[in-house]
Amino acid sequence: MSIIKKLFGKSKSTSTKSPPIHGQSISKRGIEATLTPLRPDLNVFFSAKANIWHPNRNPDGQIPLNMAENNLNWSIMKKKIEEVAGSSKMADWVSGYTGMRGDNAFLEIMAQFLEDQLTHVKMNPDHLAALAGATAIIELTTWILCDAGDVAVIPAPSYPVYTQDIFNKAKVERYDLLTHHHIEEIIHTHPLSITHLNQTYNDLKSKGKKFNMLLLTSPDNPTGHIYSQEKLQQIAEWCITKRIHLVVNELYGLSLIDTKHADIASDYSQHIEFESFARIMNDKKSNYLHMIYGLSKDFGMSGFRVGFLYSLNESLMAAFENISAPHLVSNYAQWILSEVFQDKKFLTTFIKKNQKKLTESYAIVSQSLKKMNIPFVPPHGSLFVWLDMSEFLEENTSQGESTLWQSLFDDTGILLTPGIGFGHSKMGQFRLVHPFVKKKVLKEAMKRLSEFVDARRISSI
Numbered sequence: 001m002s003i004i005k006k007l008f009g010k011s012k013s014t015s016t017k018s019p020p021i022h023g024q025s026i027s028k029r030g031i032e033a034t035l036t037p038l039r040p041d042l043n044v045f046f047s048a049k050a051n052i053w054h055p056n057r058n059p060d061g062q063i064p065l066n067m068a069e070n071n072l073n074w075s076i077m078k079k080k081i082e083e084v085a086g087s088s089k090m091a092d093w094v095s096g097y098t099g100m101r102g103d104n105a106f107l108e109i110m111a112q113f114l115e116d117q118l119t120h121v122k123m124n125p126d127h128l129a130a131l132a133g134a135t136a137i138i139e140l141t142t143w144i145l146c147d148a149g150d151v152a153v154i155p156a157p158s159y160p161v162y163t164q165d166i167f168n169k170a171k172v173e174r175y176d177l178l179t180h181h182h183i184e185e186i187i188h189t190h191p192l193s194i195t196h197l198n199q200t201y202n203d204l205k206s207k208g209k210k211f212n213m214l215l216l217t218s219p220d221n222p223t224g225h226i227y228s229q230e231k232l233q234q235i236a237e238w239c240i241t242k243r244i245h246l247v248v249n250e251l252y253g254l255s256l257i258d259t260k261h262a263d264i265a266s267d268y269s270q271h272i273e274f275e276s277f278a279r280i281m282n283d284k285k286s287n288y289l290h291m292i293y294g295l296s297k298d299f300g301m302s303g304f305r306v307g308f309l310y311s312l313n314e315s316l317m318a319a320f321e322n323i324s325a326p327h328l329v330s331n332y333a334q335w336i337l338s339e340v341f342q343d344k345k346f347l348t349t350f351i352k353k354n355q356k357k358l359t360e361s362y363a364i365v366s367q368s369l370k371k372m373n374i375p376f377v378p379p380h381g382s383l384f385v386w387l388d389m390s391e392f393l394e395e396n397t398s399q400g401e402s403t404l405w406q407s408l409f410d411d412t413g414i415l416l417t418p419g420i421g422f423g424h425s426k427m428g429q430f431r432l433v434h435p436f437v438k439k440k441v442l443k444e445a446m447k448r449l450s451e452f453v454d455a456r457r458i459s460s461i
Contacts, residue, residue, distance in 0.1 A: 062413035102130035119278035134294035134307035150212035160421025176423025222431040224379020248277040254298035267378035368446035390428025
């Protein structure tokens, strides 16, 4: 079945069986869930992953570059975890119940890790909560901070699944704040300003809507932009004044690109250093400032399901204590990661190796796209390249964008993240996840993409 049929067929469900129309056996909200796929490319991804390209074993295979996973250094982490599991005596607390924000010893170790590697400011474990992944953190935080019908504002383009994270249970609406149209407008910096926020605030107020949350991702998904401390300071002060919750997701905070690397330095007009939002939080001590982190992206451990919320809002933390039970991290995962994350030397080495490989991986994409003359946003961090292929749209519509996405996959086997759901206004933009595959596979993908681009340009003459 084509991607387009999966997206635009009569049923929105990704299941092969359509839900019953009459005499349903589940609730209305259950029916709504059956008709709301998590993301449109998920089934296609698993199919492509099972048919991945190999120069000898599968020369006609496909190359999925749509899932936000970093597979460049898993072998290093896997070896470390196996060493710990094979040599360490399991703690007695693993088999029983622990704190509803996570085991105290685990939170202390992770607070120290965050302080040493990410935030570089004091991290009090009493203000830290651990749940089963950043998705659970976002969902529960939204549920606690907002009422149904409230609005969470997210600068576009942004991670599509935020829509489900904030709406499925909390029933909070997503508002895509448009700060630009053409990709050239965001090549050097994220244009979000206080003027944009004031305009959005007034727009929502005129419609009787409550702007209750601003959700930022830094480094950004999909552009890879980093919000400077100066800009975060301005935004934080605006949010505190308006009594709007500012949630900064730093899930990619250690997945940084060396923008001064000789192969890519020319991509950047300025070299922005990442600084954690936690510094501003500790200075302001406001109930309206919150930070999210997790181990899925920086450490390639999405399957471990470990996310964190850092907040000085005591009421928020008290609410977590009472309703977090269905979302807890398994005690075994907490224990094994406690052992791993106490090894500071290993962590420092791993992070440096990861950033080096990310930079080399991005350089392959950057050099290839420049040769193809395909516009893209040079990332300062994250796992992504946000690129513009609108030149090849047959029609400037969402259908035209999906047709282009389908054609690229059919002709080349390359699966990018579709533009659907990112909230941007211009059609024909896609997200490429470069560290999902190793260098050899990524080079093959760029070769195929170049051939696709050349063929399209020749056919248009």
